[in-house]
């Protein structure tokens with residue numbers, strides 16, 4: 001057994017002991033909240049291990065039994081309190097940060113990475129995404145002639161999204177980065193960084209919290225990818241910092257790009273080359289991971305329902321002919337918007353989401369009178385939306401059926417259900433106070449990508465659509481899932 005495996009095993013065993021104590025001495029007022037699975041010390045531990053692979057079953061079962069109540073499921077190091085009903089979800093969505101904290105909740109991936117890195121201002125900046133899409137599709141797909149090519153969709157989308165998010169924001173402004181091979185290296189490093197964080201976040205989530213600072217650096221290679229990124233981003237950041245010292249904060253010719261945005265917002269102690277590089281890499285990770293998963297799901301949906309391709313192609317071509325490739329033009333692509341929203345509605349990224357921690361000393365009182373004490377972890381069930389069971393789906397006709405243009409039809413009646421609008425019955429971007437601020441950026445990217453794809457390419461299924469991978473409370477599209485793509489005939 002190598003050192004790393006030993007340390008992980010040790011960590012898990014130590015965690016079992018640690019958590020057993022925590023569970024044994026947990027607040028007994030909470031015993032009244034129903035458990036899905038077992039509440040016994042060892043049996044609940046077995047459930048917690050089991051839920052790494054079968055979390056959706058626990059959440060679905062909780063929903064069936066307690067659709068209007070809070071229930072709890074065992075996690076490795078604590079109980080997680082799950083809500084289903086729209087009313088209780090609204091209580092969470094509207095609670096202030098000093099009562100229920102978004103930042104303190106333990107989310108295995110998105111929150112840990114995003115919380116200290118991105119700002120709410122980034123979504124308003126969108127630099128020449130269209131040009132980058134054309135270039136990214138050409139570079140990544142490498143299609144010769146008119147033959148079909150079989151492509152693994154998730155890695156392909158990761159490469160395209162990395163290209164779009166980075167090139168627009170970072171790459172083009174500086175001759176240091178415009179060399180094609182340097183750019184390729186930088187992009188490959190961004191994708192590897194994303195994959196590494198995803199993998200290591202999964203491993204770290206099974207290590208007890210008190211061992212994470214020790215084991216984290218052994219498990220993840222992100223120090224290496226950050227150091228590699230420094231070679232590319234360092235000169236850009238250095239330039240920004242020195243111009244600022246020399247000519248002031250709004251120096252003439254200051255680029256409107258990611259490096260500048262991050263420098264503008266960084267606190268004094270973070271205004272150095274390495275911390276800014278790490279920040280940009282974290283932002284990369286948040287944007288690449290989520291957007292490429294959404295794009296992959298949308299293409300899987302398109303390949304299994306080819307009848308949607310021509311109507312979307314017709315719409316995209318008509319709109320572009322009328323308005324050109326502009327952001328306003330995208331607003332008129334209602335079928336594409338609707339298709340992507342429907343794809344996000346049915347491809348939830350996990351059985352639960354909106355993780356929070358109660359941080360008010362007196363606990364948090366829900367509108368049904370349930371009080372969760374300080375330190376409790378809670379989440380909102382998302383997966384049951386896939387089935388007909390969820391009452392929240394009363395808002396959707398034939399909720400379990402993929403109906404790609406349902407929102408386009410509604411929009412003709414002035415509905416507000418656009419891709420970026422969130423609600424308790426539509427939470428791919430969360431809802432309420434912490435709803436994803438990157439969704440405007442992500443939706444623009446995804447719509448522009450889909451329009452480009454349907455106008456310029458044909459897509460076809462390659463085998464059956466693979467089932468999602470499950471890890472704890474997260475779903476991922478299978479990275480081996482393939483699609484046939486060719487230049488449009």
Ligand code: HEM
Pocket residue numbers: 102110114115118119120122123286287288290291294353354355427428429430431433434435436437438439441442
């Ligand atoms: C399809 C792509 C995306 C999806 C599905 C997505 C989803 C989410 C979700 C579910 C949350 C947590 C909401 C909650 O717990 O209440 C979130 C938060 C966040 N996302 Fe995204 N996201 C996407 C793209 C992006 C992009 C491209 C960026 C940045 C450019 C971004 C930046 C953020 C930030 C900064 C937060 C934290 C918000 C806060 O602190 O209040 N996201 N996102």
